[in-house]
Amino acid sequence: DTEVTQTPKHLVMGMTNKKSLKCEQHMGHRAMYWYKQKAKKPPELMFVYSYEKLSINESVPSRFSPECPNSSLLNLHLHALQPEDSALYLCASSQSSRRTEQFFGPGTRLTVL
Amino acid sequence: DQQVKQNSPSLSVQEGRISILNCDYTNSMFDYFLWYKKYPAEGPTFLISISSIKDKNEDGRFTVFLNKSAKHLSLHIVPSQPGDSAVYFCAAGSSSNTGKLIFGQGTTLQVKP
Numbered sequence: 001d002t003e004v005t006q007t008p009k010h011l012v013m014g015m016t017n018k019k020s021l022k023c024e025q026h027m028g029h030r031a032m033y034w035y036k037q038k039a040k041k042p043p044e045l046m047f048v049y050s051y052e053k054l055s056i057n058e059s060v061p062s063r064f065s066p067e068c069p070n071s072s073l074l075n076l077h078l079h080a081l082q083p084e085d086s087a088l089y090l091c092a093s094s095q096s097s098r099r100t101e102q103f104f105g106p107g108t109r110l111t112v113l
Numbered sequence: 114d115q116q117v118k119q120n121s122p123s124l125s126v127q128e129g130r131i132s133i134l135n136c137d138y139t140n141s142m143f144d145y146f147l148w149y150k151k152y153p154a155e156g157p158t159f160l161i162s163i164s165s166i167k168d169k170n171e172d173g174r175f176t177v178f179l180n181k182s183a184k185h186l187s188l189h190i191v192p193s194q195p196g197d198s199a200v201y202f203c204a205a206g207s208s209s210n211t212g213k214l215i216f217g218q219g220t221t222l223q224v225k226p
Binding site for chain 2: 004006031033040041042043044045048050055056088090092094097098101102103104105106107109
């Protein structure tokens with residue numbers, strides 16, 4: 001199984017809503033990542049989890065809250081988002097965080113109204 | 114400061130011919146490089162990688178060349194097929210900054226039948 005799955009595929013939320021994005025992998029990877037991608041731009045790293053511990057936070061606003069319940073799951077909790085947070089949110093995983101290929105999920109298309 | 118640059122936003126190639134996508138980087142600490150392909154509304158798909166200790170890596174129709182002195186890498190696709198039409202991102206990482214990939218802006222490849 002070489003797949004990273006993400007749910008939901010699409011999400012529309014208001015600025016006062018609380019929602020969560022979910023990511024799952026069953027490849028035994030010990031590093032997981034959240035990226036944000038705006039239209040016609042490259043993916044931008046948000047968070048890195050290594051062995052279920054947060055190892056990198058790229059100065060992401062606190063309205064984005066990551067969580068890694070176990071080595072296969074990664075969540076991104078969203079609260080009080082702004083319209084400019086609308087983007088494609090990508091999850092990725094890799095065998096470890098050291099020099100290995102990252103495999104991406106299909107993404108969640110988020111629209112904040 | 115763009116540490117990874119893809120200076121050609123687009124490239125058009127005839128089916129069966131060679132596609133050459135280029136990428137330049139500025140940070141000498143980068144010691145591994147990857148190429149990803151992305152279709153609209155999907156996550157990036159890993160294609161091929163290369164470590165800084167090599168100057169060439171080949172996988173089927175895809176070959177990546179690395180010129181460390183010029184801080185330049187290229188992806189060759191031979192022969193090009195219409196299904197290769199997508200956005201191609203190069204990415205760079207450093208073993209000393211584990212997990213963080215820096216992506217170029219992407220090159221849109223169109224392969225004409």
